[in-house]
Amino acid sequence: MSVRVRFAPSPTGPLHIGGVRTALYNYLLAKQQGGAFILRIEDTDQKRLVPGAEDYIKQSLEWLGLTPDEGPGYGGEHGPYRQSERKDLYAKYAEQMVADGNAYYAFDTPEELDKMRKDQEALGHHSAKYDARIRLQMRNSLTLDQEEADKLIAEGKGIIRLKMPADEDVSFVDLVREKVTFNTDQLDDKVILKADGMPTYHLANIVDDHLMEITHVIRGEEWLSSTAHHVLMYRFLGWEAPKFTHLPLILKPTGKGKLSKRDGAKFGFAVFPMEWYDKKEEVTYAGFKESGYDPKALLNFLVLLGWNPGNDEELMSIERMTELFSLDKIVKSGARFDVDKSKWFNQQYLMSTPDAHLLPPVKAIKPEGLVVEDAYLTKVIGLMKERVHHYGDFYTEGSYFFSAPTEYDDKQIKKRFKPEIVPHLEVIKAMVSTHSGDPSAMSTAVKGYLSDKELKMGVYLPLLRIMICGRLTGPDLFDIIVALGAEETSSRMVKASEYFNATLS
RNA sequence: GGCCCGUUCGUCUAGGGGUUAGGACGCCAGGUUUUCAUCCUGGUAGCACGGGUUCGAAUCCCGUACGGGCUACCA
Missing domain, CATH: 1.10.10.350 (Arc Repressor Mutant, subunit A)
Known part of the structure; x- marks a missing residue:
């Protein structure tokens, strides 16, 4: 069976640099194995959808050279690739799990859920989960009589929750971490089908991965804790689960926590591949592209943030990365984003690239009003490239060439x-x-x-x-x-x- | 709080029972240069802590500390 991997972002904003790395690792595995790299848009949360985000994601992938083999606008036999367009596919699998006793309908209102959590908090239970201990106290098809439940379901008032089995160790193999185990008593009855008929991530994800014949799931570590739910659903549906790999997170340059979109402005660098204007906040977030990075250098920097080829090679083309890549060399712990090293990679790229190839990107970032001939700019590039870090530096560091x-x-x-x-x-x-x-x-x-x-x-x-x-x-x-x-x-x-x-x- | 994952120079990492603990970025010094950069040479700096297993532990086990993730009808 040939390798099929997917990059599955949610179009709720610009593509984060961590997402870029996830896409890259997926892409590398696909290319190395002669498989397919699939883009799937996970837009099941209609409330958080941001107009333009999907286009931004696609343009970013194009700029980076990580063009999908299948995806919305890219063709492929397993479409549609936007989950909102697959809405009708999901319910039957959720219903099948209900029929098999592995899931159930719940009718609790947001207020009731809120009250339950507050009550539990008062009893000393932190962040109470909707689980085996709670579910029999709530309004669902397990507690209501059949007639009433059927009526509510017919009225479309039900959502579907997974029914966690009691006290069972669920283990799965993570290609980076080896065996990981969760006990079902610690797991909640996750909602898999929402009131608006849309699936949640958990259901949509496993249904689509199965239908799209995904062989390897490579995603961020934030998904590790819900993987047991996913494994259970594969089992409930009688499907074979793909292989899982969870990537360590990219952390702030200094201080605590993972890299966030505000860190860019705070530390003076970009955390997004391309510039992004946030309409709500009325802020423009800087992009690596506009900051004068070459995508090849950016990718080279990123590929080493959480992976290494097992030797001392650092400067690599995409082709070389593809040759060397392997999932078992992915590092377990989070990596800090090091701006200095990213600059070094870009400089290395500049120095090793012929002047003429550098001309188009340098021209693209030319200050407004500056008139300069290609031949002259190429000359300047040749003279300056080993002393600058970014494309824009040719104009600032080499200002005397222009005036x-x-x-x-x-x-x-x-x-x-x-x-x-x-x-x-x-x-x-x-x-x-x-x-x-x-x-x-x-x-x-x-x-x-x-x-x-x-x-x-x-x-x-x-x-x-x-x-x-x-x-x-x-x-x-x-x-x-x-x-x-x-x-x-x-x-x-x-x-x-x-x-x-x-x-x- | 609970569960899960992790912890090697400041940073990215190699090493997975016996190594002078290796490389890269950064930083420092020297050389080259009219200067800067490149390049070359050298230097700085690290196995979180405590137990255990072992002839021997950075490496295996346990605990602690610290860091991270999750704990939504968000992904």
Whole structure:
């Protein structure tokens, strides 16, 4: 049987970075095994549905290169892939479980449930569950007489709850954690079919996984505690359960708890693949895409957050990850999100990618109003890529490639500037014009002149750099000058000389 | 509170009875460079704690502490 995995997000908001990693692991297993990667939209909670969220999820997956083989809009033999469109499928399985005595109808109102919980709280029971101890005190098809129950069911007032067997150890194998066991006495009678006729996650999930012939369930650790319910339902329905793998959570960079959407702003990085505007909160959440990350670097960073190939390889293409991936190498404990390391991965990606390939994404993030030719931008990319971390840095760190400096590093100038150097700078300016197309000739000429006159390179070159760039960091000075051209360079030198003379002499 | 899962440098991790506990990011120092970055060399720093098993424990067992998840007609 060929491997079929699914990524099953709920369209209640943007795709979280943890979700991206879950999608990635699913994708890698599918590709490695020659199987199918399925996108399923779990929109059974109509109240929490957010318009645009599904599109956002799909666009994010596309941007990341994790294109589903099947899913809404992607075709496939097991559709529809949106649970709201599968609504009518679920009830019969819930009813079958009722008929078999493994589930029952319940008629309690939200107020009654609330009262039960409060009463139990008063008796000293924390977070009371609707379970074997409670169910016979509530209004359901177990306690009401048949006629009354049938009437309520006919009126559509019933929901369906799973009936947990008494005192039974339910074990299942988690591919990461090995054997995990829950006792049914600790488990509640979960609602599986809601009043609006929609299934809850638990029912929809196992029905769809079965119908879509899913072989491996790879999901976040937050589902580990309800897996026993799922295993029981597979058994009640006489179905074979898929293999389970629960992924450790991604934690905040510092402090307690899992990474949340607000941590992005708090720590100054993105927690979503792409920018997302939250209409309710009227806030825009930053995206990795807009922050200047390349999806390949992001994925490389994420794949190592909770998994390793078993050797020292860190820099991997998607193809390489696919080759090396294995579920049993997934780590058990939660991983903190390390912004510094994510930056390093992006820089590594930049350095190892041909300049021309970098052009489109760099252009895509170009500041408004800036006009620059492809050939020139490509040149700048080549000169700058090993000293930046994100796509946007080409414009900020390399601002002097696009416009003359508007301010100069006064501290550095004062350290070196003396009036008597001015004539020498004039000579250098002339050399720049003579060798405007050849950085090495220019370099030789200027350095030759300096050494002939016994002038210090450590004084003149930095000063020259400040005149042209305004600051003391950047690529080889002569490469910059050649890129800028003789005319622009001369004009910057004139402008800078005026500034030096006016403010320093 | 209950149940479940976890705990190796600051961070991501390798190692699963005998290792000088390895790598990567970060940080620090040195080299290269006009500068920054890259690159190279070196350094810093870790087995949560307490018992037990064993000739021997980071590794196996128990307990404690700490962290995490779940505990909805949410996923």
